[in-house]
Amino acid sequence: CRSTDGMLKCRLLQLFAKNIPPYPGPNKMRDCYCTVNLDQEEVFRTKTLEKSLCPFYGEDFYCEIPRSFRHLSFYIFDRDVFRRDSSIGKVAVKKEDLQKYHGKDHWFPLQPVCADSEVQGKVHLELRLSEVITDSGGVCHKLATRVLECQDLPIVNNQCDPYAAVSLLGPSRSEAKKTKVKRKNNNPQFDEVFFFEVTKPLSYTKRQFDVEEDDVDKLAVVDLWNASNLKFGDEFLGEVRVPLKVLGQSGVHDAWYFLQPRDNGNKSVKADELGSLRLNIVYTEDHVFPTEHYNPLRDLLLQSAHLEVSDINLFRLVLHHTKSLSSYPALLMLVCVCVCVCPQENLRQYVDRIFNVITSSGVSCPTVMCDIFFSLRESAASRFQVDPDVRYTAVSSFIFLRFFAPAILSPNLFHLRPHHPDPYTSRTLTLVSKTIQTLGSLAKSKSANFKESYMAAFYDYFNEQKYADAVKNVSGYHVQFMIKRAQGRNRFGLKNFKKRWFRLTNHEFTYHKTKEGALCSIPIENILAVERLEEESFKMKNMFQVIQPERALYIQANNCVEARDWIDILTKVSQCNRKRLSTYHPSAFLNGHWLCCKLSADTAPGCTPCTGGLPANIQLDVDGDRETERIYSLYSTYMSKLVKMQEACGSKSVYDGPEQEEYSTFVIDDPQETYKTLRLVISAVQTLEQQHMQYKRDKFRKTKYGSQ
DSSP states (O other): EEEEOOOOOOOOOGOBEESSOSSSSOOOEEEEEEEEEEEEEEEEEEEOEEEESSSOOOOOOEEESSSSSSSEEEEEEESSSOOOOEEEEEEEGGGGGGGGBOOEEEEEOOOOOGGGGGOOOEEEEEEEEEEEEEETTEEEEEEEEEEEESSSSBBBBBBEEEEEEEEEEEBBBBOOEEEOOOOSSOOHHHHHHHEEOOOOOOOOEEEEEEEGGTTTTTEEEEEEEEOOTTOOOOOEEEEEEGGGGTTTTTTTTEEEEEEEEOOOOOOOOOTSSSOOOEEEEEEEOEEEGGGGGGHHHHHHOOTTTTOOOOHHHHHHHHHHTTTTGSSSSEEEEEHHHSSSSSHHHHHHHHHHHHHHHHHGGGGSOOOHHHHHHHHHHHHHHOOTTTTTTTHHHHHHHHHIIIIIIHHHHHHGGSSSSSOOHHHHHHHHHHHHHHHHHHHHOSSSSSGGGGGHHHHHHHHHGGSSSHHHHHHHHSSSOOOEEEEEOOOSSSTSSSSOOEEEEEOOOEEEHHHHHESEEEEEEEGGGGEEEEEEEEOGGGGOSSEEEOSSOOOOOEEEEHHHHHHEEEEEEEHHHHHTTTTSSSOOOOOETTTEEEEETOOOOOTTSEEEEEEEOOOOOOOOOOHHHHHHHHHHHHHHHHHHHHHHHHHHHHHHHHHOOOOOOOGGSSSSSSSHHHHHHHHHHHHHHHHHHHHHHHHHHHHHOOOOTTOO
């Protein structure tokens, strides 16, 4: 079973912070912003709202989570112009608790932010009780505490130089014994053993391996620290306290532990003392089986030649298995031949699909137009400095109004159809065109753009930050500040890491010291592959590599979500290059050899198959198995309704009697065939349900407490 770490959507449209304590000064107001974090890694930041103690943010955050995590956290900060921004409070939700708040508005009280409570990661320990015969002939017990390794430690101030301090805690605490510091490594391998005397010497005849009664309450304490050069001292990363009673009769205990906060006696905070945060969190997680498990359900869904697509997952599944629908004109044809008057759900799907095709086509924007758009953006931003979005709307409003909306409204004028569409289809295209145009304008008041009240309500679905972000990137440029390692273009130059501005257009990938003047330009046709770089290469997270004919450019993104986005967009823009590689090296070439395969030639062919480089006519963003799993989940949720519908079809087929009241609103044209189809659907869903249950039972049986 392939488990995805989840799809996260934080609806910050209805996010409030209230009762924030005032600033201790004559001006009581604060300039607040909120961050979204996976554990200690920031993946999103809202705008700063000035001079307010009850800010309304009105922002959405949406992402595919690319890694495992323990907590989803939200931090409220007060911006300070002269000093480091100060944290006001936080909300931390455990991953297993996200389902409690799924899709619901909820007020969360802010909790204090303390260095001793900001922990993440896990540690592998082995405790072993052994007996030692003293010089006098007595026997004493010694505890051997082995610190083997840690995983997923946080990066503090752009560094992670961890070490462990081990002690024995009883009525008094023994002196701590420390491991060596592991530089630039948040997954350190320690494998060091420390010995502690547990009991006083006993007579030889009373020799035993059981922990003495006086020692049962003793704790082996392992603290993790980040060795810091700052004057404030080393930073606390977390601790583990293991009671000696876990040793039992065997005298041996081997387990993984999550690092925990340190209880340092801080005063508790009353509810709402720091304020509250209103959140709407949507979190979904899919457990996807291999393809063959879904064949019966998938074949059943796709076998009809007259399939009417009314569910977004089924829509994506059809696209995945219909390669000719991957282009914008073909997609428009799909809308034209759809049902005459689309229900809102169908209309939403068409708008969604066309919008995605339009916004993802930015990298194909002609070079001349890219240059014009760039000049237009900079000129508008300089002229209208009060409006932060003018640099985007100056471009997007123009191209959506003059190019995309007319092509949707009158496809025959752009040779997308031979004839003008009929009135019913034309009405559908008018609604799609109007919605696309409104999205492109980044309009603040969405309802003002529609005469029909139901269209204003329909547009609320698109009132998410991800749509605005996609529009902002449509002009063909993708710009961000990241860290890169020198490529070694100069034979004797230092290969160090530096922060640079990166910019992507449809014809080149460049980096700059400032936003103007490129230090290096990589033509898109020279990009042979874009892949992740293993963390062990430079002991740095969120790294990826842009592979060129003679060298690779190593880049560190700001977080895991941005790293995945850059890999996706660079892969898409270069996927048609003729010389794309089929294999690559997942680690760097250092000290005369590749770290992954140990080959000494820097020109050695790759040792791992590339993940990108699919043909352009294949949808890169559709996972057919995952979409089928989601359709199964919907069927499973409404299984009782499927069964009732089957019973209604059976009753009507056999007795030709009245339909059940629940199904009296529509006509069952062929109850016998519908009955057969429902029977097949229910059978396929029940089979998958049994496989899921068996998987959970096997996983529960195999999972051992303390295992990794």
